[in-house]
Amino acid sequence: MxxxxxxxxxxxxxxxxxxxxxxxxxxxxxxxxAAVLMxxxxxxxxxxxAQRIFTFGSLSFVSAFVCLLVLFVTHQFQFKxxxxxxxxxxELQYLVAAVWSGQEGSFLLWGLMASVVGVLAARGAGKYxxxxxxxxxxxxxxxxxxxxxxxxxxxxxIENIHVYPPDGRGLVPSLLNYWIVIHPPTxxxxxxxxxxxxxxxxxxxxxxxxxxxxxxxxxxxVFALAVLGVGLSMGGFWAYETLGWGGFWxxxxxxxxxxxxxxxxxxxxxxxxxxxxxxxWYLANxxxxxxxxxxxxYGTLLTRSGWLGDLSVHGFARMDAKALILLxxxxxxxxxAFFAFLVKNWNEMKSKEPDLAVSKSALLSREVFYGxxxxxxxxxxxxxxxxxxxxxxxxxxxxxxxxxxEGLYHSVLAWLFPPLMIAMAVAPFLTWRGLSFRExxxxxxxxxxxxIGVIGFILLWMKSPGFHAPGPDDTINLGPFGKSHAVVTWIxxxxxxxxxxxxxxxxxxxxxxxxxxQTVGAMMAHFGIAIAVLGLVFSRGFEKKAxxxxxxxxxxxxxxxxxxxxxxxxxxxxxxxxxxxxxVSATDEIVATPSLYYFPGNDGEPTPMAWPSIVMRPLYDYxxxxxxxxxxxxEWTPFVLSEDPIKQPDLKAHTDVVLMYTxxxxxxxxxxxxxxxxxxxxxxxxxxxxxxxxxxxRVKVGAQPExxxxxxxxxxxxxxxxxxxxxxxxxxxLDYVQPAYPxxxxxxxxxxxxxxxxxxxxxxxFLAAAGRRKERLATSHNEDxx
Amino acid sequence: xxxxxxxxxxxxxxxxCAVVFAFVKNSSPYxxxxxxxxxxxxxxxxxGDIDKSTVSVGRGxxxxxITDEQGATAHVVFAGPPPANMGEATKVxxxxxxxxxxxxxxxxxxxxxxxxxxxxxxxx
Numbered sequence: 007m008x009x010x011x012x013x014x015x016x017x018x019x020x021x022x023x024x025x026x027x028x029x030x031x032x033x034x035x036x037x038x039x040a041a042v043l044m045x046x047x048x049x050x051x052x053x054x055x056a057q058r059i060f061t062f063g064s065l066s067f068v069s070a071f072v073c074l075l076v077l078f079v080t081h082q083f084q085f086k087x088x089x090x091x092x093x094x095x096x097e098l099q100y101l102v103a104a105v106w107s108g109q110e111g112s113f114l115l116w117g118l119m120a121s122v123v124g125v126l127a128a129r130g131a132g133k134y135x136x137x138x139x140x141x142x143x144x145x146x147x148x149x150x151x152x153x154x155x156x157x158x159x160x161x162x163x164i165e166n167i168h169v170y171p172p173d174g175r176g177l178v179p180s181l182l183n184y185w186i187v188i189h190p191p192t193x194x195x196x197x198x199x200x201x202x203x204x205x206x207x208x209x210x211x212x213x214x215x216x217x218x219x220x221x222x223x224x225x226x227x228v229f230a231l232a233v234l235g236v237g238l239s240m241g242g243f244w245a246y247e248t249l250g251w252g253g254f255w256x257x258x259x260x261x262x263x264x265x266x267x268x269x270x271x272x273x274x275x276x277x278x279x280x281x282x283x284x285x286x287w288y289l290a291n292x293x294x295x296x297x298x299x300x301x302x303x304y305g306t307l308l309t310r311s312g313w314l315g316d317l318s319v320h321g322f323a324r325m326d327a328k329a330l331i332l333l334x335x336x337x338x339x340x341x342x343a344f345f346a347f348l349v350k351n352w353n354e355m356k357s358k359e360p361d362l363a364v365s366k367s368a369l370l371s372r373e374v375f376y377g378x379x380x381x382x383x384x385x386x387x388x389x390x391x392x393x394x395x396x397x398x399x400x401x402x403x404x405x406x407x408x409x410x411x412e413g414l415y416h417s418v419l420a421w422l423f424p425p426l427m428i429a430m431a432v433a434p435f436l437t438w439r440g441l442s443f444r445e446x447x448x449x450x451x452x453x454x455x456x457x458i459g460v461i462g463f464i465l466l467w468m469k470s471p472g473f474h475a476p477g478p479d480d481t482i483n484l485g486p487f488g489k490s491h492a493v494v495t496w497i498x499x500x501x502x503x504x505x506x507x508x509x510x511x512x513x514x515x516x517x518x519x520x521x522x523x524q525t526v527g528a529m530m531a532h533f534g535i536a537i538a539v540l541g542l543v544f545s546r547g548f549e550k551k552a553x554x555x556x557x558x559x560x561x562x563x564x565x566x567x568x569x570x571x572x573x574x575x576x577x578x579x580x581x582x583x584x585x586x587x588x589x590v591s592a593t594d595e596i597v598a599t600p601s602l603y604y605f606p607g608n609d610g611e612p613t614p615m616a617w618p619s620i621v622m623r624p625l626y627d628y629x630x631x632x633x634x635x636x637x638x639x640x641e642w643t644p645f646v647l648s649e650d651p652i653k654q655p656d657l658k659a660h661t662d663v664v665l666m667y668t669x670x671x672x673x674x675x676x677x678x679x680x681x682x683x684x685x686x687x688x689x690x691x692x693x694x695x696x697x698x699x700x701x702x703x704r705v706k707v708g709a710q711p712e713x714x715x716x717x718x719x720x721x722x723x724x725x726x727x728x729x730x731x732x733x734x735x736x737x738x739x740l741d742y743v744q745p746a747y748p749x750x751x752x753x754x755x756x757x758x759x760x761x762x763x764x765x766x767x768x769x770x771x772f773l774a775a776a777g778r779r780k781e782r783l784a785t786s787h788n789e790d791x792x
Numbered sequence: 793x794x795x796x797x798x799x800x801x802x803x804x805x806x807x808x809c810a811v812v813f814a815f816v817k818n819s820s821p822y823x824x825x826x827x828x829x830x831x832x833x834x835x836x837x838x839x840g841d842i843d844k845s846t847v848s849v850g851r852g853x854x855x856x857x858i859t860d861e862q863g864a865t866a867h868v869v870f871a872g873p874p875p876a877n878m879g880e881a882t883k884v885x886x887x888x889x890x891x892x893x894x895x896x897x898x899x900x901x902x903x904x905x906x907x908x909x910x911x912x913x914x915x916x
Contacts, residue, residue, distance in 0.1 A: 180877040381800070389811050396815055408819035409837055411887070418814050553872075605879070611844070613879030633849055633873045748849065750873045 026073030033150040036063030041143035064121035087158035093176030110158035119198030137209035148336035155329035185244035193237030199230035207295030232771025263305030269387040270298040303337035368440025427503040457505040497547030504540035524777035530770025538763025557746035598630040629752040635745030825864035
């Protein structure tokens with residue numbers, strides 16, 4: 007302790023900490039002043055001033071973030087948050103990532119992203135600028151208020167004495183992965199952009215104009231959609247590359263917190279088309295614009311408050327009580343104020359909408375299908391939100407909390423998925439005015455035919471020897487509404503739905519190449535999503551698993567490959583240590599490189615950490631998960647003295663060795679000499695070779711008996727466990743000389759499509775966002791179908 | 793328009809009831825060791841502290857002793873590789889059912905003394 011106290015930190019580091027704290031308070035003050043000034047503004051000049059103050063308020067967030075970043079990069083462990091999340095041996099990228107690895111820092115990241123996009127969006131807010139700034143300023147002030155209580159700039163105190171430890175605790179090993187560097191900033195950029203949509207929607211209500219905001223907010227909505235989509239996918243990839251997560255998605259509350267708003271933004275983006283083309287849905291779009299943010303706040307509250315407690319798989323730190331109250335008020339006030347003003351200004355805004363009777367839509371029209379799509383998307387969001395809130399609801403009613411498991415999400419959402427996919431495939435072929443069924447059918451025939459044809463090819467491929475198809479008895483339980491279904495039928499049906507959407511989107515994309523860049527972007531995004539979902543469904547549905555012990559004497563095989571481990575690449579203490587596994591079949595050879603290393607755990611004991619290795623092929627992935635080596639071959643097995651091989655226990659089930667217990671030797675006596683050496687004479691036969699062995703046991707007064715094993719060839723150690731003093735019956739055990747690694751190999755077909763699809767989706771999304779921006783800069787025009 | 797609105801409302805209400813019914817019927821309860829022994833459900837959540845000294849990795853299985861909030865203990869066996877963050881974990885949620893004296897888990901959810909609260913650490 008004295009050592010810690012003797013160490014003195016550089017004075018400037020304290021100044022940075024104080025500056026960071028001050029910037030948080032400055033952000034509160036400036037954002038409130040900007041909002042108040044905007045509300046009370048008398049003339050254009052006051053408005054300009056308020057705008058400038060808002061910009062400075064946002065810059066304070068950026069400055070606070072920079073201060074924290076400096077503290078992390080220069081290892082200022084005298085700050086509690088730095089001490090708890092960083093360490094000297096972390097590389098630069100992990101020092102940066104450590105900034106957002108805790109509760110405080112992730113709130114600061116949210117504030118940073120929200121303020122940056124806020125300033126950019128406020129510049130183009132035009133006539134909505136006044137109320138946009140008010141709403142945005144108050145939100146940022148609230149967020150800064152949370153940070154004032156949940157401050158990452160607190161000094162490290164032990165029993166009220168300030169200390170400066172030489173090293174920090176560091177990130178937990180499972181987080182030391184490149185995804186922690188890029189996933190949180192991306193997803194929080196998306197979350198931050200949701201505030202722009204909310205502030206716009208709120209401003210549209212307060213300005214009583216539900217018309218002009220649409221072209222202004224549209225690029226932001228498409229941007230939020232693309233960034234959130236990419237962020238969500240990154241989370242999935244992270245999960246896939248982490249051992250034991252069993253795939254890309256598992257419907258955890260934290261995942262759902264980002265999925266629910268994403269669904270809502272999809273509905274909003276489509277609602278805007280209807281408003282532009284048909285002069286309808288004005289009020290619905292105002293609600294659609296506000297809901298993603300409100301839903302995100304709800305999810306954040308649910309996951310950060312600790313209300314879910316032990317019910318989530320995430321370890322949630324308890325929030326500071328006052329910060330929690332602020333977060334609750336911020337979420338509740340945002341939602342309530344929005345809906346209160348919406349109700350108040352409802353009629354006036356409604357009057358801006360043209361008479362509906364004039365433009366009634368046919369059943370097979372885009373408007374109707376967009377409507378169905380929006381309902382289905384909100385149903386998706388609602389089911390998910392209900393699922394994640396379910397434990398809390400039961401707790402409020404006073405029941406014992408219960409959990410909605412992954413499979414239950416699937417079986418319920420399975421009912422919404424097919425209609426949504428069909429709407430997604432058909433809608434792009436419809437016109438706003440509507441088509442007859444015959445016209446529609448002639449437009450989608452090609453896509454239908456092609457998608458069914460591709461299913462035929464997939465079936466052929468599934469019959470080929472390279473594909474490890476499921477057995478005819480494998481079923482998927484669809485839960486309460488349906489019975490069990492054969493895996494092949496159900497998964498192929500879902501696959502066909504995805505293919506139908508993919509082919510239809512691609513078709514429309516090619517058709518619109520010359521006409522409209524935005525449509526190309528939108529159709530490309532649809533195509534990408536369909537491909538990615540196809541990959542998710544197919545690779546999860548047709549996944550196969552093989553569990554083996556990789557050791558020469560086990561002759562392990564998986565999916566027709568013989569497996570062996572090669573020499574590890576480094577020491578077990580090295581984070582980059584890999585245990586290469588070579589898999590050889592008649593026609594193929596794979597070398598997988600899963601990692602395994604040990605780090606000192608909380609109790610100082612070496613604790614294993616493993617990362618899987620994924621061998622990616624165009625048509626399938628092999629996923630190799632390794633765990634810590636085992637040496638035990640057999641349990642302790644009793645032997646009685648006998649020259650007769652028939653009377654000896656048979657170990658053939660486990661090994662290639664036959665053992666016989668033929669005699670014993672006892673040297674010394676514990677009672678007289680205080681020490682005794684017991685030796686069993688054993689004969690081992692392995693690979694037609696005979697070994698004479700003498701595993702022994704040293705028994706000493708006041709000490710644990712010490713076993714001295716004997717080696718059988720280069721394969722096993724034979725240890726003596728006990729020897730009965732009267733009958734001389736013994737127990738022995740076999741261990742491997744070489745470590746044996748338990749390995750699980752998964753065959754996951756078409757996983758590559760997930761990566762490919764996400765890439766295409768992102769490209770399409772950004773293309774569409776760029777297109778929208780251009781369109782907004784020029785005069786807006788309505789696009790119509792084919 | 794009127795008819796359309798009615799259809800929408802009816803569909804929404806029916807859908808809502810169906811979802812709630814499905815959730816109520818199939819959600820998996822959190823139980824203590826004593827409750828797990830009595831329960832005849834195929835899948836329950838058993839939460840508790842891992843006794844680190846009892847963790848043993850065998851042939852395709854991981855086993856350990858779990859202590860629930862009432863201090864009762866149970867032997868848990870999970871068929872599969874130990875999750876990556878097994879070593880960091882202090883608390884565990886084992887999903888499965890009691891088979892005799894052993895709790896057979898088909899899924900383990902590990903809780904680490906988390907530093908990055910917004911990221912995930914489950915396993916199946």
